[in-house]
Structure formats: C-alpha cells, structure tokens
Amino acid sequence: MTAAAEFIDGDESLNFHRISLYVKNEPGVLARVAMVFSRRGYNIESLVVNSAARSGYSRMTITSSGDPTILEQMIKQLAKLIDVVHAIDHTGDEVYETEIALIKLKCDSEERHEILQIVEHFGAKVVDFGRQSLVVRVYGSSEKLDAIRNLLAKFEISEIVRSGKILMARGGATT
Numbered sequence: 001m002t003a004a005a006e007f008i009d010g011d012e013s014l015n016f017h018r019i020s021l022y023v024k025n026e027p028g029v030l031a032r033v034a035m036v037f038s039r040r041g042y043n044i045e046s047l048v049v050n051s052a053a054r055s056g057y058s059r060m061t062i063t064s065s066g067d068p069t070i071l072e073q074m075i076k077q078l079a080k081l082i083d084v085v086h087a088i089d090h091t092g093d094e095v096y097e098t099e100i101a102l103i104k105l106k107c108d109s110e111e112r113h114e115i116l117q118i119v120e121h122f123g124a125k126v127v128d129f130g131r132q133s134l135v136v137r138v139y140g141s142s143e144k145l146d147a148i149r150n151l152l153a154k155f156e157i158s159e160i161v162r163s164g165k166i167l168m169a170r171g172g173a174t175t
Helices: 028-038 068-080 109-121 142-152
Strands: 006-008 015-022 044-051 055-067 085-090 094-107 125-129 133-140 156-161 166-169
Touching: 015 028, 015 068, 015 166, 028 044, 028 068, 028 125, 055 166, 068 085, 094 142, 109 133, 109 142, 125 156, 133 142
Parallel strands: none
Antiparallel strands: 006 094, 015 055, 015 085, 044 055, 094 133, 094 156, 094 166, 125 133
16 A cells, blocks of 8 residues: 555445546536435545546546435436446445545745655645745545644645545456
8 A cells, every 4th residue: 555545445434435427528528427325315525536548438436425315316317417427426435535625835945944844744745835835745544634734734834725525446456
C-alpha cells in the first residue's frame, strides 16, 4: 500500500456510501444524476467526474450518506437513466480509495520550520513557497487529510481545496 491510497474494507459504517457510475459523456447527465439524489433528500458529499478509458464515456464517483434501503432504490433509478451504463454501490466492497488536498497557509519564517515538520510527517509536499505563504499538497485517506488539516489549523490557513474521493474496485471486480 502506498501513501497515495488506502485500502478500505467492509468494516466502515454502512451509512457512508461510495457509488460509481459509468455514463455516456453527454450534456445533462450530471444534472439527471444529481436530481435522483435531490428527489430522495440525499446530499452528495463528494463528486468526481472524469473521462473513462473508453472514448465518449465518463466515470462518476459519488460519496453520500443516508439510509441503505433508500440508497438501494436510488441505485436502481440511476441504472435506469438512459445515459447510465451501470451504477454500482461499493459500500462494503474492497476498494482502493484516495483523495487530494491543497492547503494554503499564511506564515512567516519563524513558523515554517514547524509547518515543514508536519508536512514531512504526513508525506505531503510543499508545492509553492512564497515570502508569506506556503501551498501544501497532501493525498491519501480522508482521515489523513483531516488529520493534517487539524495539525495545521493552529497556523493561518487561508484556503483549502479538496478533490473528493476517487476509488477503484480491487481485483477483478468492476468499478
């Protein structure tokens, strides 16, 4: 296992869902998918969309929380959408999961040493050095990103950008 990803198994809370959709890359698909969540009162906590290996298709990775029985109905509704090739709930599945964050800190030269120690401990990287600021890139599990953020919170954080979770089913399973 690398620092870039964490192995997630079925021991996590079943109220936290990871859904992957394989969709045609057409206008309006995202809006139709979001509407399925909205109608059921589900909040999308993380959404990542990218081109798939096959031209003309995209992969959506959605993280949401809520009642598992309602989610099962939503997966069926998503699968029925015309542009959705397949919809899979990976909750409880063995997946490889990661996310990335950029954290901008306002800091003077006196604070840099301690910040750099924290960054090194987490295997993160300073990607921009300014006179009065640093930008740190960190990737891994959500818990890792939360932990570094909490340690850096005692400094002045001016911006944070997080990518959202991406995942891939392990072994021969379909994502």
